[in-house]
Structure formats: structure tokens, C-alpha cells
Amino acid sequence: MPRALITGITGQDGLYLGELLSSRGYEVFGLVRGQSNPKVPMVERILPGVELLEGDLTDLPSLIGALEVSQPDEVYNLGAVSFVGVSWKQAELTGETTGMGVLRILEAIRIVYGDDLSRVRFYQASSSEMFGKVRETPQRETTPFHPRSPYGVAKTFGHYLTVNYRESYGLFACSGLLFNHESPRRGPEFVTRKVSRAVARIYLGLQDSVTLGNLDARRDWGFAGDYVDAMWRMLQQDEPDDYVVATGETHSIRELLDVAFARIGVSDWSKHVVSDPRFFRPAEVDILVGDASKAREKLGWKPTVGFKELVEMMVDADIKAEAEAAGLTPPKL
Numbered sequence: 001m002p003r004a005l006i007t008g009i010t011g012q013d014g015l016y017l018g019e020l021l022s023s024r025g026y027e028v029f030g031l032v033r034g035q036s037n038p039k040v041p042m043v044e045r046i047l048p049g050v051e052l053l054e055g056d057l058t059d060l061p062s063l064i065g066a067l068e069v070s071q072p073d074e075v076y077n078l079g080a081v082s083f084v085g086v087s088w089k090q091a092e093l094t095g096e097t098t099g100m101g102v103l104r105i106l107e108a109i110r111i112v113y114g115d116d117l118s119r120v121r122f123y124q125a126s127s128s129e130m131f132g133k134v135r136e137t138p139q140r141e142t143t144p145f146h147p148r149s150p151y152g153v154a155k156t157f158g159h160y161l162t163v164n165y166r167e168s169y170g171l172f173a174c175s176g177l178l179f180n181h182e183s184p185r186r187g188p189e190f191v192t193r194k195v196s197r198a199v200a201r202i203y204l205g206l207q208d209s210v211t212l213g214n215l216d217a218r219r220d221w222g223f224a225g226d227y228v229d230a231m232w233r234m235l236q237q238d239e240p241d242d243y244v245v246a247t248g249e250t251h252s253i254r255e256l257l258d259v260a261f262a263r264i265g266v267s268d269w270s271k272h273v274v275s276d277p278r279f280f281r282p283a284e285v286d287i288l289v290g291d292a293s294k295a296r297e298k299l300g301w302k303p304t305v306g307f308k309e310l311v312e313m314m315v316d317a318d319i320k321a322e323a324e325a326a327g328l329t330p331p332k333l
């Protein structure tokens with residue numbers, strides 16, 4: 001039975017990856033931080049067979065301990081301060097977790113596996129935010145980086161470190177340059193979920209409007225369930241490599257609002273949306289769209305959920321969840 005250790009198991013991707021690996025016969029271990037992490041009951045409900053280990057990416061001994069206990073064949077490093085907006089306000093924590101955390105887990109692997117590094121494979125959750133102020137469109141593996149936030153800078157450090165440990169020590173280390181991926185499990189601070197939740201609550205009469213920032217930014221949004229499959233595929237190849245994972249389509253926040261509000265029968269959303277400078281970023285990534293040809297050709301990967309289907313899935317899930325929380329029976333869409 002192959003064994004996998006996932007950092008960031010309590011996050012959106014950790015949950016989908018845990019489900020995927022369990023369904024493929026893995027023994028799954030997940031790193032959980034904090035002395036009483038409130039997400040543990042939710043993880044145990046969604047992933048009943050998974051063994052949770054205490055540890056933190058800012059604490060090297062705890063990473064060594066987690067590797068010693070789990071002895072994984074595959075390590076997926078998904079843990080991070082992942083919200084770009086907060087990375088300016090907590091730049092040091094972002095650097096320590098999202099950047100230096102990668103160094104610590106790689107060093108922990110070297111310490112635990114010693115001369116036997118061929119026993120383990122490593123996946124690093126890199127990001128399209130590394131492309132930042134994009135030098136070419138669409139972005140591919142060879143596009144130069146120009147990160148625009150402390151988060152993007154920290155991810156770029158983690159990416160190059162992953163490449164460096166592959167080149168320096170022969171570690172089977174892959175970096176996935178993943179574009180935005182979403183789901184009903186997405187954190188409520190990210191724009192897709194913020195919108196799907198607000199639209200659900202507007203539909204149910206629980207609120208009137210939503211306050212957002214820059215409506216003109218464009219992103220390449222896919223479904224998280226598809227993207228964790230690409231992570232797994234990277235670690236099953238004969239040789240380690242880096243891959244862009246994306247849908248190849250780009251949409252603005254305005255288009256996101258169009259689809260989300262259309263789901264509840266509202267075509268003019270202007271009276272429900274307020275734009276507030278508070279939600280603008282000090283430096284914006286204006287447009288992202290990825291070219292995932294390499295992943296398609298070498299990994300046989302392609303997205304299965306389109307933009308409209310994704311947004312509708314999220315709005316529907318939020319209508320159900322918000323209605324249940326408010327004790328309402330939602331009217332049929």
C-alpha cells in the first residue's frame with residue numbers, strides 16, 4: 001500500500017487530494033497545525049481513513065517527526081499562507097510558511113531519508129501568481145516570472161528551491177504551476193466563493209449586496225477536483241518535471257458575476273455589487289491564462305469542468321448550505 005503525506009490537508013486541495021489518494025489505495029497521512037485545530041472534525045468526516053499528524057511548516061522538528069512516523073512514498077506540500085491579499089499584511093509569516101516552509105520540508109526529507117532519497121517523491125504547490133505581471137500570454141512553463149505580491153515572491157522561492165533540490169540531490173521533485181482552481185470547498189476569502197456565497201444569500205433574502213475590489217482582473221479558473229489529479233499524475237512519471245495546470249480560458253470578475261447572478265435569474269447585478277478600494281491590492285495581477293499543453297501531452301491531463309459549470313456548482317452548493325444554516329427551504333432554481 002503506497003503511503004502519502006499531505007501538508008495543508010485541512011485546505012481545499014488537501015481534502016480533494018486526500019479523497020483521490022484514498023480512492024487509489026494509498027495510506028494517507030495529513031499534517032495539521034495548531035494545538036486545537038477547529039478543522040479536524042471536518043477533515044475526519046470527509047477523510048475517515050486518514051491519519052492526522054501534528055506539525056507546522058515553520059517548525060522543522062515537527063516535519064521530521066511527521067516524516068519519520070508516516071515514512072511516505074510521496075509528499076505533497078500544499079500547506080501555505082495562500083491568500084494573496086493577506087500576504088502584504090503578514091509578509092513575514094507568508095515568507096516563513098509559503099517560502100521557507102518549502103526549504104524546511106525539503107531539508108526534513110533529506111534528514112529522514114538520508115542516502116536513500118530515491119524512496120520518496122515530492123510535489124510542490126507552485127502558483128500562476130509567480131507569473132504576476134505577465135511577460136507573455138498564455139503563460140507556459142518557460143514564461144519568466146514577475147511576482148506581484150509577497151505571496152508570489154514566496155512561491156517563486158519555493159519553486160526554485162524544488163528545482164534546485166532535484167538538480168542538487170537527484171530528488172524526484174515536481175513543481176505544479178497551478179492556475180486558480182475553485183470548488184464549493186474554496187475558502188470564503190477568495191473571490192469566487194465570496195461571490196457564490198453572497199449570490200446564494202441574496203437569493204435567499206439574507207443579504208442585499210456584496211462588496212468587492214477590482215472587477216476587471218482576469219483569471220483562468222478551473223475545478224480543484226481536476227487539479228489534484230494533475231498533482232498525482234506528476235509524481236507517477238518516469239522523470240520529475242514542472243507543469244502548468246490550467247484550463248486555457250480567462251474570465252473577468254465581471255463575467256464571474258454575470259454567471260453567478262444569472263443562476264438566480266438576475267441579469268443586471270449592478271445594484272447588488274459595491275466596489276470598494278479596501279479590496280484593491282497594492283499591486284495587481286491583471287490577467288492570467290495558462291497553456292497546459294505539456295500537462296495534456298505528458299500527463300494525459302485535461303480539465304473536466306468548464307467555467308459556467310464551476311460557478312453554478314458553487315452557487316448551488318452555497319444556496320443549499322446557507323438555506324440549511326438559516327433553517328429555510330430554498331425555492332427551486
Ligand code: NAP
Nearest residue numbers: 008010011012013056057078079080082125127178180181
Ligand atoms: P487553502 O485552502 O488556503 O489551504 C492552505 C493549507 O495550508 C491549510 O490546510 C492550512 O492549514 C495550511 N497551512 C497554513 N499555514 C500552515 C503552517 N504554518 N503549517 C502547516 N500548514 C499550514 O489552500 P488551497 O487552495 O487548498 O491551496 C493548496 C496549495 O496550493 C497552497 O500552497 C496554495 O498556495 C497553492 N495554490 C493554490 C491555488 C488555488 O487556486 N487554490 C493555485 C495555485 C497554488 P489551516 O487550515 O490550519 O489554516
Ligand code: F7E
Nearest residue numbers: 082084127128129179180189190191192212213214217279
Ligand atoms: O483573487 C480580485 C483580486 O483572492 C482573484 C489563490 O488560491 O489563486 C488564488 O489567488 C482576483 C484578484 O485569488 C475581490 O484582486 C476583486 O485579481 O480569488 P482571489 P488570487 O489572488 O488569484 C492563485 C493561483 C494562488 O496561488 C492563490 O493561493 O479577484 N478581486 N474583488 C477580489 N479578490 C478577493 N479575494 N476579494 C474581493 O473582494
